[in-house]
Each structure stands twice: as C-alpha cells, then as structure tokens.
Amino acid sequence: MDARRRQILDAARRCFVRNGFHATSMQDLLAEARLSAGAVYRYFSGKEAIIGAIASEALAEVAEAFAERDGERPPGLDDIVDLVLRGEGPSLAASRESAGLLVQIWAEALRSPSLAARLQEVVDEVRVLISGMVARHQEQGRLSSDVPPERVADALIALVDGFVVRRAVYGDADPEAFRDGLRALMGASHHRRT
Amino acid sequence: MDARRRQILDAARRCFVRNGFHATSMQDLLAEARLSAGAVYRYFSGKEAIIGAIASEALAEVAEAFAERDGERPPGLDDIVDLVLRGEGPSLAASRESAGLLVQIWAEALRSPSLAARLQEVVDEVRVLISGMVARHQEQGRLSSDVPPERVADALIALVDGFVVRRAVYGDADPEAFRDGLRALMGASHHRRT
DNA sequence: TGGCGCGGAAGGAACGCTCGTTCTACGTTG
DNA sequence: CAACGTAGAACGAGCGTTCCTTCCGCGCCA
Structure with missing residues (x-):
C-alpha cells in the first residue's frame, strides 16, 4: 500500500520538523503515524532509511x-x-x-x-x-x-x-x-x- | 581548574564538529577528552550544558x-x-x-x-x-x-x-x-x- | 620533622531507562 | 482456509547519569 508509505512519511516529516532527525525517537514517529512498529518496519528498513527518504x-x-x-x-x-x-x-x-x-x-x-x-x-x-x-x-x-x-x-x-x-x-x-x-x-x- | 574545563570543551568541539551534537555520545566525548565520567560531570551538569557552552x-x-x-x-x-x-x-x-x-x-x-x-x-x-x-x-x-x-x-x-x-x-x-x-x-x- | 588524616578531584563500574529493532500471535479479507 | 499485514510485547545494546571508591597533596599535631 502506497498510502501507508505516505502516511509514515508525512508523520515522519512532522516529527522531524518538530524535533530534528536525531531527537525524534522511533516511538515518537510510531505514535504520530498511529501505527505499530511492525507496520512501519514493513515499509522501511529502519530509521536511517526514513531520514533518507x-x-x-x-x-x-x-x-x-x-x-x-x-x-x-x-x-x-x-x-x-x-x-x-x-x-x-x-x-x-x-x-x-x-x-x-x-x-x-x-x-x-x-x-x-x-x-x-x-x-x-x-x-x-x-x-x-x-x-x-x-x-x-x-x-x-x-x-x-x-x-x-x-x-x-x-x-x-x-x-x-x-x-x-x-x-x-x-x-x-x-x-x-x-x-x-x-x-x-x-x-x-x-x-x-x- | 579552568584548564580542565577548556580541555573538556576542546574535546567536545572536536567531537561535535566530527559527528554533530546528538550523534556524539558522552562516551565518545569522554574518550576524546581522556577523562572519566566523574571528572566531566564535575564541571558540567550534563550533555545539554556542554552543547550550550x-x-x-x-x-x-x-x-x-x-x-x-x-x-x-x-x-x-x-x-x-x-x-x-x-x-x-x-x-x-x-x-x-x-x-x-x-x-x-x-x-x-x-x-x-x-x-x-x-x-x-x-x-x-x-x-x-x-x-x-x-x-x-x-x-x-x-x-x-x-x-x-x-x-x-x-x-x-x-x-x-x-x-x-x-x-x-x-x-x-x-x-x-x-x-x-x-x-x-x-x-x-x-x-x-x- | 615525620606520620596522620582530611578534602577535593578523578576514576570507573553500575544503574535505570529508552533506543532501534525483531518476533510471534492475532485479526481481517478475499 | 490461506495469506497477508498489523499489533504490541520483548530484546539486547547503548545511552546519559550517578555514586561509591581511589588517589593525591597539603596542613596539623605529637
């Protein structure tokens, strides 16, 4: 689902804007995206990948x-x-x-x-x-x-x-x-x- | 000792230049300063304080x-x-x-x-x-x-x-x-x- | 003067916590 | 019922920080 990827990226962007790349934890990001860890890691290999994207x-x-x-x-x-x-x-x-x-x-x-x-x-x-x-x-x-x-x-x-x-x-x-x-x-x- | 403080700040600067504020760990910093945790925490209340300085x-x-x-x-x-x-x-x-x-x-x-x-x-x-x-x-x-x-x-x-x-x-x-x-x-x- | 003891500075093991990540069990859908 | 995507607990690692111990140099008293 491409929409899921977008949802994650949008949430990530909001988090990163708010707190910077390194000061936002995965759990912040998960909460913002209203998704679980398992869900996110299906679409991205890790935090680095999300930052890169x-x-x-x-x-x-x-x-x-x-x-x-x-x-x-x-x-x-x-x-x-x-x-x-x-x-x-x-x-x-x-x-x-x-x-x-x-x-x-x-x-x-x-x-x-x-x-x-x-x-x-x-x-x-x-x-x-x-x-x-x-x-x-x-x-x-x-x-x-x-x-x-x-x-x-x-x-x-x-x-x-x-x-x-x-x-x-x-x-x-x-x-x-x-x-x-x-x-x-x-x-x-x-x-x-x- | 003012020289100690300088020593710590110089080391911190080198670390921060190399890796950024958040990507350098205290232990990196301690190693760079060739000092122990106890020594550093005598001069600064924490990482934030060092970044601020x-x-x-x-x-x-x-x-x-x-x-x-x-x-x-x-x-x-x-x-x-x-x-x-x-x-x-x-x-x-x-x-x-x-x-x-x-x-x-x-x-x-x-x-x-x-x-x-x-x-x-x-x-x-x-x-x-x-x-x-x-x-x-x-x-x-x-x-x-x-x-x-x-x-x-x-x-x-x-x-x-x-x-x-x-x-x-x-x-x-x-x-x-x-x-x-x-x-x-x-x-x-x-x-x-x- | 020689030995003792005190105070401050440094060492470093250990702590609790939170990190990023993994894994398994569950619900949903076709 | 099979397959897939999700949840969320669990994990080990590493974080920043604390705290007890050790070390060292100086002054005090016998």
Missing part, C-alpha cells in the same frame, strides 16, 4: 522549484530570489517548516556522505539553471560579462540559502522586505514595485 | 568577529562580506569546522528555545553593526537611501549566512571567487582588485 523528498522539491522556473526571464536578477521563494503552494522554503527541514538536512549532510552526495547533486543542478539565467542577463548587457556566470550563480544561491536560514531560524522573513534590501544592495535605481 | 562560545566568536570590524569603512559594500569572512586566524566561519558548527547550531536552535534566544541576540547585535555601515554608505550616496538600512543589512547577513552554508556543506568556498560574483551582481563597474 524525507531528505530526498525535500531536496527533490527544491530541485523542482528551481527547474519549473527555468527559462523564465525575470525582470531583474534580484527577482531570481523570490522567483524561487514564491513558488506557489507549500513548496520549497516557502514555509518555515520546509526551511527548517533544509537546515537540518545541511547539518545531517555534514556527517552522512550519501546525503552530502545527493545534496551536491541537487546544488549542481540548480547552479546550472541559475548560471543560464545569469548568462542570459549578461548577453543583454544587464550585467557585466567579465565574471563567469557560475560565480554570480553562487552568490545568488548563497542569497537563497541565507534567506532559508533566516526563515527557519530567526523567525519569519518577509520576502518583500528582503527584496527591497537586495535591490538597494544591487545599486539598482529602480524602486520597489507597488 | 560550545554553542555560546561559537556565537560569541561570531559576534566578536563582526564587532572588531565595526567602524571600518569598507571600500564597497561587497567588501563587507569578506571583511568578516577574512577575520585573521581561525575565527568565525574562516574554517570549515566553524562553519559546520554554525550550521549545527542553527539546526539545534530550531528545537532549543534558549539557544534560539541566544542566537537571536547575536544576530540583532550584528544587525545593528551592519546597519551602521550601510547607513554610512547611504550618507555618502554610494547607496540609494530610500530603503531602510536594516533591510540592506538583512540581505548582507543572508549573504554571509549563505556563504557559511556553502563553506560547511558544499565543501570549500573561495572568498575571492565569491566576491567576484557578488561584485558583478551588484552591478558595480569596478573590476576585481588585483
């Missing part, structure tokens, strides 16, 4: 959020950030929960090579997409061309990651205000859009 | 790294980032270890109100300092003044945080390359300094 799903969401914006030509580079952040629905780092999950995944990746690899994969993918956007801006002369687009992409990714941190850790973060600051930073003369 | 130290380093740059007038706003990142010695996020520790602190702050409070404190402090730098730039007309300096500061902090994530998680990150990307992003016409 949750992380994989979250990273897939991230990759998807970026991918579905590919090809769009944002009016300004500063819009790239909320282009992604604004993804409709509960996607990516739109919610504080997802942002928190992402932070936990980063921390977990520090000690799990397999997770680190998966993370690297997603980042590389995103980097290519963003670099493409940057390159297109450079062709249009909106951006100096004497810097490889990848470097600019890295700065943009750092911006997004930094925003994720803010969302997750320092409480809510207003994308609108953030973009204002960003826009000023970029020395753009255009003012905030109404 | 380590986190506090790390955050103090961050605050200090920003504070000691206060009053400086960086040539460009893009320099603010590596102004901090470059702190001489093994400070702040200069090392990958410190960056990793910071990521773990973020993750931990998601479930520890006291740590979150301490974090908030440090961030607020930093925000004030950066806002001051930004305001000075605005006064000089190097930056449009129609955005509150705090918002620009938030963007800069996100940048730094994003760089920390990159350092810690995605492997090494070259501050030089990062600043190039940033400079291009900011639409500045000045090219990389030799």
Whole structure:
C-alpha cells in the first residue's frame, strides 16, 4: 500500500520538523503515524532509511522549484530570489517548516556522505539553471560579462540559502522586505514595485 | 581548574564538529577528552550544558568577529562580506569546522528555545553593526537611501549566512571567487582588485 | 620533622531507562 | 482456509547519569 508509505512519511516529516532527525525517537514517529512498529518496519528498513527518504523528498522539491522556473526571464536578477521563494503552494522554503527541514538536512549532510552526495547533486543542478539565467542577463548587457556566470550563480544561491536560514531560524522573513534590501544592495535605481 | 574545563570543551568541539551534537555520545566525548565520567560531570551538569557552552562560545566568536570590524569603512559594500569572512586566524566561519558548527547550531536552535534566544541576540547585535555601515554608505550616496538600512543589512547577513552554508556543506568556498560574483551582481563597474 | 588524616578531584563500574529493532500471535479479507 | 499485514510485547545494546571508591597533596599535631 502506497498510502501507508505516505502516511509514515508525512508523520515522519512532522516529527522531524518538530524535533530534528536525531531527537525524534522511533516511538515518537510510531505514535504520530498511529501505527505499530511492525507496520512501519514493513515499509522501511529502519530509521536511517526514513531520514533518507524525507531528505530526498525535500531536496527533490527544491530541485523542482528551481527547474519549473527555468527559462523564465525575470525582470531583474534580484527577482531570481523570490522567483524561487514564491513558488506557489507549500513548496520549497516557502514555509518555515520546509526551511527548517533544509537546515537540518545541511547539518545531517555534514556527517552522512550519501546525503552530502545527493545534496551536491541537487546544488549542481540548480547552479546550472541559475548560471543560464545569469548568462542570459549578461548577453543583454544587464550585467557585466567579465565574471563567469557560475560565480554570480553562487552568490545568488548563497542569497537563497541565507534567506532559508533566516526563515527557519530567526523567525519569519518577509520576502518583500528582503527584496527591497537586495535591490538597494544591487545599486539598482529602480524602486520597489507597488 | 579552568584548564580542565577548556580541555573538556576542546574535546567536545572536536567531537561535535566530527559527528554533530546528538550523534556524539558522552562516551565518545569522554574518550576524546581522556577523562572519566566523574571528572566531566564535575564541571558540567550534563550533555545539554556542554552543547550550550560550545554553542555560546561559537556565537560569541561570531559576534566578536563582526564587532572588531565595526567602524571600518569598507571600500564597497561587497567588501563587507569578506571583511568578516577574512577575520585573521581561525575565527568565525574562516574554517570549515566553524562553519559546520554554525550550521549545527542553527539546526539545534530550531528545537532549543534558549539557544534560539541566544542566537537571536547575536544576530540583532550584528544587525545593528551592519546597519551602521550601510547607513554610512547611504550618507555618502554610494547607496540609494530610500530603503531602510536594516533591510540592506538583512540581505548582507543572508549573504554571509549563505556563504557559511556553502563553506560547511558544499565543501570549500573561495572568498575571492565569491566576491567576484557578488561584485558583478551588484552591478558595480569596478573590476576585481588585483 | 615525620606520620596522620582530611578534602577535593578523578576514576570507573553500575544503574535505570529508552533506543532501534525483531518476533510471534492475532485479526481481517478475499 | 490461506495469506497477508498489523499489533504490541520483548530484546539486547547503548545511552546519559550517578555514586561509591581511589588517589593525591597539603596542613596539623605529637
């Protein structure tokens, strides 16, 4: 039953968001899923597998959020950030929960090579997409061309990651205000859009 | 004996950097410190206390790294980032270890109100300092003044945080390359300094 | 001065508990 | 009735912590 798997993963996600990967016990998870140990272990080989599945799903969401914006030509580079952040629905780092999950995944990746690899994969993918956007801006002369687009992409990714941190850790973060600051930073003369 | 306390904290830091807060057991820590349980529990009330002490130290380093740059007038706003990142010695996020520790602190702050409070404190402090730098730039007309300096500061902090994530998680990150990307992003016409 | 005894610091075995996991018996369904 | 998926008790391991013991250095008194 695929629904059972989903039920377990949903419960796991709630637990992990609430308490972190290592601080949630299997029994917390079982209680949240309203399932017994036997039931859960039929679908997952263990805790590690569940963590892996949750992380994989979250990273897939991230990759998807970026991918579905590919090809769009944002009016300004500063819009790239909320282009992604604004993804409709509960996607990516739109919610504080997802942002928190992402932070936990980063921390977990520090000690799990397999997770680190998966993370690297997603980042590389995103980097290519963003670099493409940057390159297109450079062709249009909106951006100096004497810097490889990848470097600019890295700065943009750092911006997004930094925003994720803010969302997750320092409480809510207003994308609108953030973009204002960003826009000023970029020395753009255009003012905030109404 | 203060040296004992240091010995324990140093060992704990090494362990936490290697395995994360929750994945290092007390016995790992005891072995690393070459001390017995009785000895350690004389200086700390428990694991939580040790985590708290380590986190506090790390955050103090961050605050200090920003504070000691206060009053400086960086040539460009893009320099603010590596102004901090470059702190001489093994400070702040200069090392990958410190960056990793910071990521773990973020993750931990998601479930520890006291740590979150301490974090908030440090961030607020930093925000004030950066806002001051930004305001000075605005006064000089190097930056449009129609955005509150705090918002620009938030963007800069996100940048730094994003760089920390990159350092810690995605492997090494070259501050030089990062600043190039940033400079291009900011639409500045000045090219990389030799 | 020499021996004794005291106090604080460290050692490490042991504790109770909770962890992740396994296993067997039961209920349900086709 | 056979087959499957679930429940939940049970298990060993390992956790964080406690506590009793040992060790060591210094001062006190005969």
